[in-house]
Amino acid sequence: MTVHDPLAPDRSGLAASLDVKLHNLDLAGRLALAAELGHAVFTTSLGIEDQVITAAIGTHRLPIEVSTLDTGRLFAQTSDLITETEERYGLSIRRFRPEQDDVDAYAAKYGANGFYESVEARHACCHVRKLVPLAKALAGADVWITGLRRGQSGNRAATPFAEYDVERNLLKINPLADWDIETICAHVAAEDIPVNALHARGYPSIGCEPCTRAIKPGEPERAGRWWWENDEKRECGLHVPDNAAQQIPQASQIAR
Numbered sequence: 001m002t003v004h005d006p007l008a009p010d011r012s013g014l015a016a017s018l019d020v021k022l023h024n025l026d027l028a029g030r031l032a033l034a035a036e037l038g039h040a041v042f043t044t045s046l047g048i049e050d051q052v053i054t055a056a057i058g059t060h061r062l063p064i065e066v067s068t069l070d071t072g073r074l075f076a077q078t079s080d081l082i083t084e085t086e087e088r089y090g091l092s093i094r095r096f097r098p099e100q101d102d103v104d105a106y107a108a109k110y111g112a113n114g115f116y117e118s119v120e121a122r123h124a125c126c127h128v129r130k131l132v133p134l135a136k137a138l139a140g141a142d143v144w145i146t147g148l149r150r151g152q153s154g155n156r157a158a159t160p161f162a163e164y165d166v167e168r169n170l171l172k173i174n175p176l177a178d179w180d181i182e183t184i185c186a187h188v189a190a191e192d193i194p195v196n197a198l199h200a201r202g203y204p205s206i207g208c209e210p211c212t213r214a215i216k217p218g219e220p221e222r223a224g225r226w227w228w229e230n231d232e233k234r235e236c237g238l239h240v241p242d243n244a245a246q247q248i249p250q251a252s253q254i255a256r
């Protein structure tokens with residue numbers, strides 16, 4: 001449940017003014033400004049836009065912690081890219097993993113791959129493997145930096161540069177909100193940034209292996225994520241409020 005925070009309007013106002021400032025800066029400037037706001041954590045999925053951000057953090061030696069959610073169901077190519085990226089930019093990417101007890105409880109209730117059976121079961125898996133580790137990754141953070149872009153899906157079309165995350169009580173900065181995929185690819189080529197080998201095989205958006213497929217020509221970037229679900233706004237819960245339409249079960253609600 002969200003605790004009423006009397007300072008929330010101030011933080012929302014700060015986010016609104018930051019949104020204007022960030023608009024006028026380049027990527028390095030946006031990240032530097034985010035780092036000035038307090039303890040900043042960037043959570044990377046190792047996707048192509050996230051690699052652009054990690055490269056900027058490493059190249060400019062910015063004081064931003066880089067973390068990833070190692071769900072235990074990642075593609076081998078993604079795991080390999082974590083190591084390659086660390087070596088390339090001389091930084092350490094913190095891995096946050098699910099609790100084994102939670103994973104076991106999920107498997108006992110839904111089956112190890114129960115996420116194919118219902119939206120509830122899928123959200124429960126994302127909760128255990130992503131949301132709980134995310135909470136640990138963001139513990140103590142003032143600023144959460146993400147690779148969200150408006151062009152990724154209709155659900156993300158209004159992504160601002162800065163917003164106040166009420167549920168997590170921190171500022172959320174999306175420095176690539178206005179970058180389209182063509183700009184991302186051109187930047188990656190120009191800077192020789194390492195990217196996931198799966199992008200070249202038709203995977204523009206890469207999550208867990210059992211929940212990601214290649215897309216067909218003309219499909220939206222995120223069409224390969226949880227493709228068996230019909231909801232156009234499907235997400236894993238990382239970037240939607242807890243009290244939004246998606247009701248994601250708490251780990252404690254999963255029967256052992």
Ligand code: SF4
Nearest residue numbers: 115125126129208211
């Ligand atoms: S993306 Fe799939 S495997 Fe990964 S946490 Fe969500 S439901 Fe589980």
